[in-house]
Amino acid sequence: MGGNAHPLKEAMPKLNKTVLAVVADTHSGSSTGLLTPDRWVGMDGQTVHLSTGQRVLWQQWEECWERVRQLRKGARLVVIHNGDAVDGFHHDTTQVLTNNIEEQKRMHLAAMDWGLNKAGFKKKDKLYYVYGTETHVGQTEDAIARDLGAEPYIMPKAENSWRDGRFVHYHMKFRINGVQFDVAHHGLNSGYRAWTRENGIYNAVKSMYFSALEGGYDYPRYVIRSHMHQYLTADYQDRIRGFITPAFQLKTKYGHKVASMKLSSIGMLIFVIEADGRSYFEAPCVTYDEIGVIDL
Numbered sequence: 001m002g003g004n005a006h007p008l009k010e011a012m013p014k015l016n017k018t019v020l021a022v023v024a025d026t027h028s029g030s031s032t033g034l035l036t037p038d039r040w041v042g043m044d045g046q047t048v049h050l051s052t053g054q055r056v057l058w059q060q061w062e063e064c065w066e067r068v069r070q071l072r073k074g075a076r077l078v079v080i081h082n083g084d085a086v087d088g089f090h091h092d093t094t095q096v097l098t099n100n101i102e103e104q105k106r107m108h109l110a111a112m113d114w115g116l117n118k119a120g121f122k123k124k125d126k127l128y129y130v131y132g133t134e135t136h137v138g139q140t141e142d143a144i145a146r147d148l149g150a151e152p153y154i155m156p157k158a159e160n161s162w163r164d165g166r167f168v169h170y171h172m173k174f175r176i177n178g179v180q181f182d183v184a185h186h187g188l189n190s191g192y193r194a195w196t197r198e199n200g201i202y203n204a205v206k207s208m209y210f211s212a213l214e215g216g217y218d219y220p221r222y223v224i225r226s227h228m229h230q231y232l233t234a235d236y237q238d239r240i241r242g243f244i245t246p247a248f249q250l251k252t253k254y255g256h257k258v259a260s261m262k263l264s265s266i267g268m269l270i271f272v273i274e275a276d277g278r279s280y281f282e283a284p285c286v287t288y289d290e291i292g293v294i295d296l
Helices: 052-071 101-118 140-148 199-215 253-258
Strands: 017-023 076-081 126-130 172-176 179-183 222-225 232-236 240-244 264-267 269-274 279-282 285-288
Touching: 017 052, 052 101, 052 264, 052 269, 052 285, 101 140, 126 140, 199 222, 199 232, 199 240
Parallel strands: 017 076, 076 126, 179 222, 222 240
Antiparallel strands: 017 269, 172 179, 232 240, 264 285, 269 279
C-alpha cells in the first residue's frame, strides 16, 4: 500500500458474507466495568473478585461472543471497539479497581483476547479501535489497538516500524459489500421520556439523509454511536438507521445521579452483510437494574 493510501479502502474487500461486531464502553478498570471472571491478580499482588453485577457483565460478554461465533461461520469477521475501552482515573473517582492505567489496559486486553478467541478470530479478520472519551481513555486505546494487532489509521512508513502511525480511529466511514456505515463514539442522544427516547436518533439520521441529498454525496445505511450506555435505534423511511450501542458497564454513582431513570443496556451490536448487499442486525443485550424493589 502506498504511504498516503487510506487503509479502509483496502481493509474490507467483498466476500461472500461478512459479520460486523460492534462492542463499546467496556470501561475496564472501573469497579462497575468489564473484568475477566474468577479473580484478577494485580501488579502488587492484590486479588480482585468480581461483584454480582460484574458477573452479569461477563455472562453477557460470553453470550454475545458466542452469538458472533455462530453467525460468522463461513464468513469474514470485522470487529470494532467503539470507544471507552478503559475507565481511566478521572474526577477523583473512587470507583476504580486501580488507578494504574497500565493495569486497566491489561484488564481490557485480557477480556478482548477472550472474546476474539471465542469468536474464532482469524488472520483474514479485521479489528479496529475507535477513540472514546478523552477523560476516560487518554491515549491508552492507541496502545491497546497496537497490542491487539488492530488496523491502523495511518500506515507505518517503514516496513518494520510497526510502532509508527495512529492505530486508533476517530471516526470510521466505510462500505461492506456496498452497505455504507458511519461509526464514531459520540454523536447521538436519547430522550428522558419513554415516548421521546428515539427522537434524537430519528432527527439526527433524517438530517444526515437530507444533508447528503443536498450535498450530492452518499448517505450511510447505518449510523452507529455509543457513549450513552442505553441501546436505542431509529430508522428514517427504511433508508438510514441510527443506533446507540449497548455497553459493558453498570451504572456508576455519577450515572445514578445524571440518569437515574435510564436502565443500563448490556450487550453488543452485530450486523450480517451478505455478498449481494442484503443486511440485517441483531442486538443481543439485557437491561440491568441493580436497584431492586424491596418491601419495607
